[in-house]
Amino acid sequence: MATAPALPLKLRLAREIALTGPMTIADYVLRCLHDPQGGYYATRPALGEGGDFITAPLVSQMFGELLGLWVAETWSRLGAPERFRLIEVGPGDGTLMEDALRAMAQAQRALPGLLEACDLVLIEPSAPLRDMQARRLAGADLSPRWVSSLAAIETDAPVILIANEVLDCMPARQFVRTGDGWAERRVGVTEDSELMFGLVAATGDVGTPDFEIEAGQTWEVSEQQAAFGRDLGRLIAEASGAALLIDYGRDRAEAGDTLQALKRHQKVDPLATPGEADLTQWADFPMVLEAAVRSGADVTGCRGQGEFLNALGIGARAGRLAAARPASADTIRRQLERLTAPEQMGTLFKAAAVFSPRTLSVPGFEA
Numbered sequence: 001m002a003t004a005p006a007l008p009l010k011l012r013l014a015r016e017i018a019l020t021g022p023m024t025i026a027d028y029v030l031r032c033l034h035d036p037q038g039g040y041y042a043t044r045p046a047l048g049e050g051g052d053f054i055t056a057p058l059v060s061q062m063f064g065e066l067l068g069l070w071v072a073e074t075w076s077r078l079g080a081p082e083r084f085r086l087i088e089v090g091p092g093d094g095t096l097m098e099d100a101l102r103a104m105a106q107a108q109r110a111l112p113g114l115l116e117a118c119d120l121v122l123i124e125p126s127a128p129l130r131d132m133q134a135r136r137l138a139g140a141d142l143s144p145r146w147v148s149s150l151a152a153i154e155t156d157a158p159v160i161l162i163a164n165e166v167l168d169c170m171p172a173r174q175f176v177r178t179g180d181g182w183a184e185r186r187v188g189v190t191e192d193s194e195l196m197f198g199l200v201a202a203t204g205d206v207g208t209p210d211f212e213i214e215a216g217q218t219w220e221v222s223e224q225q226a227a228f229g230r231d232l233g234r235l236i237a238e239a240s241g242a243a244l245l246i247d248y249g250r251d252r253a254e255a256g257d258t259l260q261a262l263k264r265h266q267k268v269d270p271l272a273t274p275g276e277a278d279l280t281q282w283a284d285f286p287m288v289l290e291a292a293v294r295s296g297a298d299v300t301g302c303r304g305q306g307e308f309l310n311a312l313g314i315g316a317r318a319g320r321l322a323a324a325r326p327a328s329a330d331t332i333r334r335q336l337e338r339l340t341a342p343e344q345m346g347t348l349f350k351a352a353a354v355f356s357p358r359t360l361s362v363p364g365f366e367a
Contacts (some may be wrong), residue, residue, distance in 0.1 A: 009038030009275040014193040019073055022186035022200055025259060026224070029279045034125065038275040040128040041169075045278075047093050053262045053278050055165050056246070056305070056345065057096035058336035062321065064099025066312045067162055067244070071100060072107035072114055073363040074160050074242050075125035082117055083157040084241065086142075089123045090166040091149075094136030097122070100162075103139050120144040121153065150231040159241035161232070164277040167247045167283035171220035174257065177213045185218065187271065209253050217255040222284055227287035232354055233295030242355040242362050248348045249283030251302035258282035285352055298357040300365040306346025309339060311364045 006012075013031060017023050023031075033040050045051075047058065056063040075084060082320050087315055088097050097120075108114045120142040120298055130146055147153065153231045174185040182202040190196050207221040251258075261270040263277040270279055289299040303311075322329040340346040353362040 008036040009035055010195065010273070011193070012038070013187075013274055014189045014195060015189065016060050017189045017195075017358040018193070021222065022188040022198060024184065024186055025174045026265055028187045028274075029259070029281070030224075030275045032270075032277075032279050035167065035275060040275050041129065042277055043128070043275065045126060047130055051264075052183065053265060055092055055096075056339060056349070057092065057099065057164065059334070059338050059345075061099045062314055062317050062332075063309070063339060064096040065103040066309060066314055066317065067096065067164075068100030068103030069107055070244065070312060070363050071160050071162070072104050072111055074360070075114060075117070076111055077360055077363070078160075078241065080111065080113065080117070081158050082113075083118055083119065085119045085153065085157055085159050085239075086119045087123065087153060087159060087161040087277050088364070089161065089163040090169065091124055092129065092165075093123045094133035096162070096164060097133070097144070098136050098140060101137075101142060105141050115141055118142055121348070122146050123149060123152075127141060150228070150235055153235055153239070155235065155239040157239065158245070159235060159239045160245035161236075161241070162246075163243065163248045165224055165248070167228065167245065167249065167285075167288060168280040170222055170224035170228060171279070172220035172225070172258075172281050172284070174217045174259070175221065177215050177217050177219070179215055182219075193291050195226075195274070197271070211253065218257040219255055220258060220281060220284070222281070222287065225284050226287050226291045229291030229354075230295050232288075233292030233297035236292070236354050236356055237296030240356040240359060242353055242360055244353050244362075245283075245285070245288065246305060246308075246351045247283035247285075248345075249285055249350060251285050251350050253286055256282075283350070285350055288367050289352060289354070292354045296357070297354045298354045299355070300362055302350045302352045303341070303365065304347045305349035305351055306340035306342060308351035311366070314340060 034042055036042050047173050091097055122144045176183050183199040184202045186200055188196050188198045258281045261268045261277040268277055285302050318332050322332045338344045355362050
């Protein structure tokens with residue numbers, strides 16, 4: 001007997017909310033992204049110029065190449081161990097790692113043994129994206145293996161980890177300051193089964209900030225981002241090594257509603273088409289880094305993506321590419337500006353590192 005097709009995610013969510021009550025923003029975003037039958041990443045991720053959004057690796061090969069050189073230099077500063085794990089969390093379509101491995105192969109001329117020492121591990125929950133990554137890396141110098149979470153990573157060798165635009169996929173609950181105290185913003189349903197935002201009285205700990213929030217302002221708390229920071233800090237403390245986090249978000253605690261949905265590179269109503277658009281919220285770097293420290297790791301401060309890439313030498317890399325490809329010089333210049341200019345990705349996007357205590361000066365974060 002044929003299996004009946006799944007009901008649309010929007011209808012299923014509306015029915016569930018009608019039965020069980022309003023859904024937290026965090027739970028709603030998780031369902032929209034990862035529902036097995038209708039979630040965006042589970043069924044229809046669309047990256048790149050022809051998709052719904054574009055990430056830094058898809059802007060220019062320079063981004064992934066520089067992170068590959070960051071890996072090589074970090075490995076050298078760790079003492080060039082005979083074995084280490086190179087981990088990418090949320091590898092997208094595999095472009096970043098493809099470019100990074102190409103740069104690492106070049107770096108191996110000065111750092112013999114780099115690739116031979118490397119165990120490549122990708123953390124990716126999306127089956128469609130795993131397929132894209134496998135195809136992209138089919139001819140690479142290293143063959144990856146996939147795991148589902150940080151908890152699956154062994155701690156018997158140093159770790160060098162990259163997580164680019166991962167934290168923004170870990171949603172936050174939203175609390176709103178009202179004249180009567182705190183209320184939680186949730187997703188409810190109208191009488192005609194349309195999704196809607198509303199407020200309910202907040203219960204339990206809302207992670208109250210240590211600064212004044214005015215009435216009507218939103219305070220976001222991401223338990224998932226905090227858990228990631230905790231698990232990452234524990235991994236780095238136990239295995240040794242370093243982790244690089246790059247994302248758009250805040251480098252200090254502040255109020256603000258950052259929920260957005262992107263479809264065909266345009267902002268759309270987050271409630272309009274669940275599972276058909278990419279939903280994100282800002283990375284909370286202070287929360288993530290604090291959780292990592294509590295788990296025994298050390299951390300750098302945040303730097304703007306532009307400042308970080310400039311410290312790694314992206315200007316010189318762009319110059320060499322332009323000299324080798326004169327016909328593409330204008331394109332390379334525009335790519336450089338998009339990645340580093342303050343009015344583009346250079347300031348909104350932040351970089352920070354988590355590393356094993358007292359053992360390492362992390363490339364790109366030196367004073």
